[in-house]
Amino acid sequence: MLMIAHLSDLHFGRLQPGVVQRLAADLNRVGPDLTVISGDLTQHGRRREFRAARHFLNGLPGAWLAVPGNHDLPRINLVERFTAPFDRYRRLIGPDLCPLWRHAEAVVVGVNTARSFGAHWNWAHGRISREQVRHVADVMAAATPRQTRIVVAHHPFVAPEIRPDxxxxxxxxxxxxQFARCGVDVILSGHFHLGYAAPVAHEAAADGHVVLAVQASTATSSRVRGDGNAYNVLRLDGQRIDLQVRRWRDGRFVPGPTRRIR
Ligand SMILES: [Fe+2]
Ligand SMILES: [Fe+2]
Known part of the structure; x- marks a missing residue:
């Protein structure tokens, strides 16, 4: 049995008062083998926000793996945004924007979907490149049948039922x-600040392989969008995934019912 905590959208710089300390305590009690943070560690990509986020990461039990989100790019300094968009993230969080974690029961690979600009007015949108997809396929090609195959990306692959737009x-x-062809089981994402889980439709469904998208709400930010602060706990045993949401209620994180996914 392997336990993974899935946090997203911490947004250091715009925190819900009191949540960070209780979250750290809750995670230390739950004791996951790995904590995944699917982007937006900061609000404006400021140094002091990254430092606070890193301090939080240093206090986590077990290993952690993070990918950047659109908020982790410099917002104010546009020169830096275009010339060295991920310098601060690399220096203060970790050098690897597509990190990898291997365990006998899982392989977890991060993909950086944040972009410093795009061919549209809203630079918050993300993108996954062909090279990144190839990288995931290469990693998964080396996975054993026993390992649950997990991709982490900030931007979502499936929309919530309440906001299909x-x-x-x-x-x-x-x-x-491509993920379906190489046996990816789960994609962990955030960005919408809404928690839900749903299979992702794909065109390589010949063998019926299901790719499950698991979205986390914001764990710690005051930028809640009707869902409140929460994070996910996944328990994996090779055959099934038990998914539990722990929600912030009355000053503590309260576990919800467990949903079993085969
Ligand atoms: Fe966010
Ligand atoms: Fe985001």
């Missing part, structure tokens, strides 16, 4: 088909 990560169709 929300824009998803660019390049997702080709990506998900």
């Amino acid at each position: 929300l824009r998803l990560v660019g390049g997702r169709r080709a990506a998900v088909s």
Whole structure:
């Protein structure tokens, strides 16, 4: 049995008062083998926000793996945004924007979907490139049948039922088909500040392989969008995934019912 905590959208710089300390205590009590943070560690990509985020990461039990989100790019300094968009993230969080974690029961690979600019007015949108999809496929090709195959990306691959209009990560169709072909089981994402889980439709469904998208709400930010602060706990045993949401209620994180996914 392997336990993974899935946090997203911490947004250091715009925190819900009191949540960070209780979250750290809750995670230390729950004791996951790995804590995944699917982007937006900061609000404006400021140094002091990154330092506070890193201090939080240093206090986590077990290993952690993070990818950048659109908020982790410099917002004010546009020169830095275009010339060295991920310098601060690399220096203060970790040098690897597509990190990898291997365990006998899982392989977890991060993909950086944040972009410093795009061919659209809203630079918050993300994209997954062909090279990144190839990288995931290469990593998964080396996985054993026993390992649950997990991709972490900030931008979502599936929209919430209540907001089907929300824009998803660019390049997702080709990506998900390739993910299905190389046996990816789960994609962990955030960005919408809404928690939900749903299978991702893909065109490589011949063998019926299901790619499950698991979204986390914001764990710690006051930028809640109707869902409140929460994070996910996944328990994996090779055959099934038990998914539990722990929600912030009355000053503590309260575990919800467990959903079993085969
Ligand atoms: Fe966010
Ligand atoms: Fe975001």
